[in-house]
Amino acid sequence: MTTTAIKYEPDLSKPLLHEIMERSGQNLPACYQCRRCAAGCPVGVEAGVTPDRLIRMILLGDREEAMNNLLVWKCLSCFTCGARCPNNIQTARITETLKQMAKEAHTEPLLPKVAAFHNAFMKATSHFGRFNEVEFMGIYELENTASAVKRGNLKIITDEIKASSRLGLAMIRKRRLHFRLARVRNLAEVKALYKKSRQQTDR
Ligand code: SF4
Numbered sequence: 001m002t003t004t005a006i007k008y009e010p011d012l013s014k015p016l017l018h019e020i021m022e023r024s025g026q027n028l029p030a031c032y033q034c035r036r037c038a039a040g041c042p043v044g045v046e047a048g049v050t051p052d053r054l055i056r057m058i059l060l061g062d063r064e065e066a067m068n069n070l071l072v073w074k075c076l077s078c079f080t081c082g083a084r085c086p087n088n089i090q091t092a093r094i095t096e097t098l099k100q101m102a103k104e105a106h107t108e109p110l111l112p113k114v115a116a117f118h119n120a121f122m123k124a125t126s127h128f129g130r131f132n133e134v135e136f137m138g139i140y141e142l143e144n145t146a147s148a149v150k151r152g153n154l155k156i157i158t159d160e161i162k163a164s165s166r167l168g169l170a171m172i173r174k175r176r177l178h179f180r181l182a183r184v185r186n187l188a189e190v191k192a193l194y195k196k197s198r199q200q201t202d203r
C-alpha cells in the first residue's frame with residue numbers, strides 16, 4: 001500500500017493560520033491533537049473530517065481542503081467540541097469563518113442549501129437584529145433559487161417550492177409560524193456590529 005506524505009508549506013500555512021485565528025478568535029496552535037473534540041462531534045464521522053483534522057489542515061496550510069470539506073458545511077454549531085477541548089478551541093467559530101471565506105473566494109459550496117441558509121440567516125438578522133421566521137424563509141428561498149438557477153438545476157427549484165409550501169402550511173396549521181416582525185431595542189448597536197465585522201473582512 002502506498003501512502004502520500006503530508007507536506008508542510010510554511011509560506012502557505014502562516015497567512016492562512018493568521019487569517020483564521022484573527023477572524024475566528026481561536027488559538028489554533030494550542031491544539032495538541034488529543035481528539036477529545038472528535039469523540040464528541042455528532043457529524044464528524046458522516047462528514048469524514050473531525051474538528052482536530054480540520055485544525056491540522058489549517059496548520060499545514062491546505063486552504064482549498066480547509067474550505068472544501070463536509071465538516072465546514074455540516075457543522076451544527078453545537079459547541080460540543082469547544083466544551084470538551086482542554087484548550088478551549090471552539091471549532092464552530094472556525095467552520096463559520098471558513099464558510100464566510102469560501103463565499104468571499106467565490107468557491108462553489110459543497111452543500112449549496114447550507115450556504116443559502118447561512119447567507120439568509122446573516123441577512124435576515126442584520127435587518128432587525130432578530131431572526132424573523134417569515135422574513136428569513138423568504139430570503140432563504142430567494143438565495144436557494146438563485147443558487148439552483150446558477151447551477152442550471154431547475155428541478156431542485158420546483159421540488160423546493162413544493163416542500164417549502166407543504167412545510168409552511170403545516171407550520172401555519174400548528175401555529176408555529178410567526179408573522180410578526182420583531183426587532184431588538186437597540187438596532188443601531190447591532191447594525192454597528194455588522195458594519196465593524198464587514199470592515200474587518202474588507203481589510
Ligand atoms: S480537543 Fe482541542 S486540543 Fe484536542 S484535538 Fe480537539 S481542538 Fe485540539
Ligand code: SF4
Binds near residue numbers: 075078081091092
Ligand atoms: S460545533 Fe461543529 S465541529 Fe464542533 S462538535 Fe458541534 S458539529 Fe462538531
